[in-house]
Each structure stands twice: as C-alpha cells, then as structure tokens.
Amino acid sequence: MSSGIRVYPLSLGELTNDVGLPLYLGGLAMPSDPEHAAAMCTQSMSAYVIEHPKAGPILFDTGVAPEREGLWPKESIELASPSLYEPEHRLDNALNAAGFELSDIKAVVISHLHMDHGGGLEFFRGTNVPVFVHETELKNAFYNVATGEDFGPYLPHYIDPTFNWVPIHGAKWDLFQGITLYQMSGHAHGLLVLRAELRNHGHWIFASDQFPLRRNYEEPIPQGWIMRDHPGWWRSWRFTKSLEQRFDARIVFGHDKDEFAKICSQRFYD
Template sequence: MISVLISHPEEGLILFETGAGKDYPEVWGPQLVDLFAREGYTEDMELDAQIKLTGNDIKDVKAVIIGHLHLDHAGGLEQFRGTDIPIYTHELELKHAFYSVASKTDLGLYLPSYLQFDLNWKPFVGASLGFARGIFLHHCPGHTPGLCIAQINLQNSGTWVITSDQYIVQENYDSLATQGWLTRDHHSWSQSNQMIHFLQKTTDAKLIFGHDREVLMRYKLAPEFYD
C-alpha cells in the first residue's frame, strides 16, 4: 500500500493517498484482512512514521489527493478528520463512495470509518486537472468510476505517474488486459489504459503501480527522494 509525499515549492507538502490507516486488521475484520495479508509489519511502516523519516510531520501536510477511495488507499484519512486539510478526489469517486456505504451496495471496499462529514472534502471534475505547477491529475475510470492517476513532473528525475489501482501490478499494464472482477467497467478501463500508454510514451514516465512491491523497491524510499 503506497503513499507519495510531494514537497512542492509553492503548495507545501502534498500527500497522494494514505494507505489503509492504523490498526486496519481490526477495523476491516478477518474476511477483508485475508485479502490483504500483512507480513513483516513494523510500526515504522505507518503513514505518520514514514513522513517523519523525511524530516516532516503528518501535521505539516497541506493537502491530500486520493486517487480512489477504496479502504486500502484512503483508510488513513482518519488522521485528517476534524482538520481543515483539504481532501481532493474526483467528484464521481466521492459520490460513488458515499452512495456505496449509504446503500450498502459496495460496503467492504468502502468503509464509513473514513467517509465522514468532518473531512474537508474538495471534489474536482473533468478529465484532467492542473493541480499545481508540475502536478496533473487525470481521470481514469474503470476500477472505480472516479479513479484518478497523478502525473508529477520533476526537474531532474523527469515524469512520474502514480497509477493508484488503474494497474494493481506491472502485468496489468504490460498485458493490456483488465483485472477481472477488480475492474468494474471494462470499457472505461480500456480507454483509460490507452490514455496512460500514450502519456507514458510522450513523457517517458516512470510508473508506480497500486500494489506492486517489486516495482516500488526499484526506486528510492523515504527518507531518500527524487527531485
């Protein structure tokens, strides 16, 4: 479960996704935990501890972007409840998540523990959003209706694309095949897939996939960084 901390020269610290949140095995219950088995866990893997490795504090975060609101990507939003920190996510994702919990049609992938009114939700709309200088969000429906990827253009290390769960692992990107039942809308996923392949081609972007540890470990992790 991957989060990305961006130190922006004008906007300050921006966090892309939050992981599962503290004590998630107890919050989720045994059935869901079976799908996300936790091995080799230590407390320094928690979101606030990882941010501290960078010399910052979670209270220093000025904005949070959520690619999609499934519990393994947004559960850590609990740490921002009752604050004025803006939480950005696509309008369609926010509507779908709240509806899914309220109607119990997708309860399990979304949880009411972090879909609360005491978070400072800032929904955005459209196919693409210039979030800040060098940061662009692209709507990529398929896995969920409002999933967005993040394109981050860095001065020295080039372009990075954080795919959230548009691609869970490298094979999803390489094979041009959807993810079975994890893809709710295959037609939309295929369109998103085509856009991302062209984006990677035109920018020579490095891609970080939603849950691919092998790909992640090729790169620097906190407290190291790219600029």
C-alpha cells in the same frame, strides 16, 4: 535558484491476496486443469509525499487505518488487512522517516476511496487539511457505503463528511504548477492518476490501482475481481499509453512490490 518538485516514497506495508484480484483470470481452474491451486501474491502498499515549491508537501494516498479492529468488517480484515504492517509502516512514522511530520502535510490527494488508499485519512481526523478526490469517486463511495452495494472496498469510517473534501471535476485538472490529475475508469469510477513534472527525473505518472502491477500495464492484463468497469479500463489504458509517450513518463504502479523496491532505493527524487 528556486527548488522544484520532490517526490518521497513511503512504504506502508504489504497486502497478500489471491492473484485473481489483480490479474484477470489469474489462478483460474480450466477443464484441462480442474484442480488448479489458488495462488497468492504479495503486493506493496505505498503513498508518496510530493513536495511542491509553492503548495508545500502534498500526500498522494494514505494507506490503511492504523487500527482495523472495530472499523473494518470481519470479511475485510480477512481479505485486505495488511500481511505486513510494522510500526514503521504507520503513515505518521513513515512520514517521520522521510523527514516530515503529519502536521507538515498541506493537502491530501486520494487516488480513489478504497480502504487501502483512503483508510489512512484517520490520521487527518479533526484537521482541516484539504482532501482532493474526484467528484465521481466521492459520490460513488458515499453511495456504495450507504447502499452496501460495494461495501468492503469502501468503508464508512473515513467516508465521513467531517473531512475537508475538495472535489476535482472532469477528465483533467491542473492542481498545482507541474501537477496534473486525470480521471480514469476501470478499478473505480473516479480514480485519479497524478502526473508530476520533476526537474531531474522527468515526468512521473502515479497510476495507483489503475495499474497495480507492471504486468497489468505492460502485457497488458486487466484487473481481476477488483475490476468494476472492463471497457473503461481499456479506454484508460490507451489514454495512459498516450500520456506516457507524450511526456516520456515513468509509470509508478500502485502495488508492485518489485517496482516499489526499486523506487525506495532513493530517499527522494527531484
């Protein structure tokens, strides 16, 4: 009997930042509450191995670079360095724990090129592993690094022409049998959401930072300061709702610590 797609969660640490980043109007002071204290929230950082019967193990997102000093500007280190990053959270070690070597990975899909998703491309430096990313995101990332207009979320160390970039075009792209990519807007201009069809666990929609928290998707609450296209986010939210319904899919949120802990209760899903 042929095997199907398997999904392995990888825990790559935690990020702690102001709740106003993931949640619109989060922590905002009001005239009735002018001294409203800022609130912090801790979020998981994750990636997934999606093992495909023909294409082999594919990695969805890569987390941060293993060393940030010297690669990241001081402000990015202060704002977005992981608040938890032990040796087991390094991408290579997390892969080992799931039963893979870095060299097993046949392709990388980057949801978007912010440094907590694309920074771990450092582990693939000098390899020819294809790095799938949406055309719009690739262009936008290079532009933002070059002009400095959105420097910080996008950093030059991995926005590097020596990687084997493979652009994805348009709104929908069937990457491999059972794996489809959709372009979304809001958090980044060319964010890719990945849908995988599992044999025993149905369809999973890996939302990445389109919906970092379940609250973003369910209540819904758009993102806060990390938002780049407000009406685009709402369009993509409605589109994802239609996908969820059509495929009776499970939504996998990008940084939701509680949701990720539930997923990590199993080593893999098939």
